[in-house]
Every structure is written in structure tokens, then in C-alpha cells.
Amino acid sequence: MKKLVIALTALAAFTGSASAADLGARPYAKAPAPVAMAPSWTGFYIFGGGGGGIWSANGGVDNTATGACVVCTNTRTGGDGWFGTVGAGYDWQTGPSWVFGIFGDGTFGSLKGNIGDASIFAVGTTKMETAWAAGARVGYLVAPNVLSYINGGYTGTYWTGSTLLGSNSGTPVGLHTDSFNTGGWFVGGGVENNLNFFGINAPGWFMKTEYRAAYLDRKNLQERVDGTNVPTGFDITFKPFVQTISTSLVYRFNWSGAPIAAKY
Numbered sequence: 001m002k003k004l005v006i007a008l009t010a011l012a013a014f015t016g017s018a019s020a021a022d023l024g025a026r027p028y029a030k031a032p033a034p035v036a037m038a039p040s041w042t043g044f045y046i047f048g049g050g051g052g053g054i055w056s057a058n059g060g061v062d063n064t065a066t067g068a069c070v071v072c073t074n075t076r077t078g079g080d081g082w083f084g085t086v087g088a089g090y091d092w093q094t095g096p097s098w099v100f101g102i103f104g105d106g107t108f109g110s111l112k113g114n115i116g117d118a119s120i121f122a123v124g125t126t127k128m129e130t131a132w133a134a135g136a137r138v139g140y141l142v143a144p145n146v147l148s149y150i151n152g153g154y155t156g157t158y159w160t161g162s163t164l165l166g167s168n169s170g171t172p173v174g175l176h177t178d179s180f181n182t183g184g185w186f187v188g189g190g191v192e193n194n195l196n197f198f199g200i201n202a203p204g205w206f207m208k209t210e211y212r213a214a215y216l217d218r219k220n221l222q223e224r225v226d227g228t229n230v231p232t233g234f235d236i237t238f239k240p241f242v243q244t245i246s247t248s249l250v251y252r253f254n255w256s257g258a259p260i261a262a263k264y
Helices: 002-022
Strands: 043-063 069-094 098-117 122-143 146-159 162-166 172-177 180-194 205-216 219-225 231-252
Touching (some): 043 098, 098 231, 122 172, 146 205, 180 231
Antiparallel strands (some): 043 069, 098 122, 122 146, 122 162, 146 180, 162 172, 172 219, 180 205, 205 231
């Protein structure tokens, strides 16, 4: 019996060695390729650009002391022009498709148009020279490097004073209005995309095109006598509605411009 066990053990050892000798070398397994990941939109950015705009306003004439209307039918006036803009913001990407952000910007230029006093047949020229805005936006990624968004917030504007001229003669009538500020709420929207979208290799650089509509507060512009600056007792009412469209270059500090390799 003991001899039989020894014989079986030797046979098993010999068979295992022969089987191992018959096996070839262990095949080489290539590591999986890196998985491309879309860069995140989360981060700080700055921008600068320019555009054009138009404004319209309802105006009349009120008694300064009582507020009663002297010219009670609104006279529609308006203007247009160009502007430059600079600003900065911060975005947060939540999930694969949604982006939320805050921003602030300023504009400078000349959106020029008319105001008037129909009671004395006089008109003047005013222009919106500067403005600032602060707000928030929410966007949806229609592609990993293309963001469609809407925004809104508060804006403040500065307008120049005006010298009143006779609407028929075109000569000064001896009256003017002073410069003023007015503010209000705005809404808008636009599209922002990486320049690689156009085949340009520019990591971090984007372009955005945006429309805004600003509903500004009404102002009573006191008519004053030239030279003495004494009020006449009458105000030109002015409530502007401003629309702008702009295109800006954007630089995003966190944008790598290259896919992120997944670990394996």
C-alpha cells in the first residue's frame, strides 16, 4: 500500500511538470486607453468687447412743485450708438450640463438721442455715456464647449446734460438740463463658446454674444436757466428703455484645453 501511494505521488508531479512545460509565455495585455473627460466650466473669468444699442423713452412736462402734468401726452424719443465693455465673473458647473454664475461689468460709449419740452417747442440731446451691471446667469451646455444662457440683475447708468434748442429754429432757448444717473433691472441672454469650436487652438479663450434689455427708473429733469442755473419750475420727464447687443472675448483661468486621462 505504501508503495502504491509513493507511485501515484510521483506520477502526479511528473504530469504537472509536463503540463507547465507545454504552456507558452503569458500573453501581453495592453492597458486601456485614457478616457477623455470634458473640462469643467467652474472657475473665474474676465472679458472685454464691444457692441451697439438703442434706447427709447416716454417723456412729458411736469410742474416741479406740484408734480401735475403740463404736457400730459407722452412724447416718444430715442437714440442709438456704440459702447465698449469689460467685466469679470465666476461660474459653477453642476452635473454634466448646467452652469450657474455671478458677474459684474461696466460699459463706456455714446448712446445718443433727443429729449424735449413740447410746451415751448424745444428739444435737446442727451446720451448714455457709462453704465455698470451686476447679476447672475444660468446656462445649459448644448455641447461640452458651448453654453447657452439667460441672465438678469441690476444696472446703473449715467446720462449727459442737454442744451434745449428751438425745434423749428435750432437756436438755444436759454434753458438746459443737468446730467443725471438712473438705474433699473435688466434681463438678457446669450451664447458662449470655446474658440476651439471654430477650429482655433486657443485653450482658455472663449467668445460670447449677448443681448440685454434694461428697464430704467423714471427721472424728472429740471429745466434751468442758462448762466444762472435757476430752476424754471418745470421738469422734463424721462423713462428710458435700453437694448444692447455685444460680442466679447472671454478668458477662463481654469480651462485646461486638454482632456483629462482617467486612471486605470
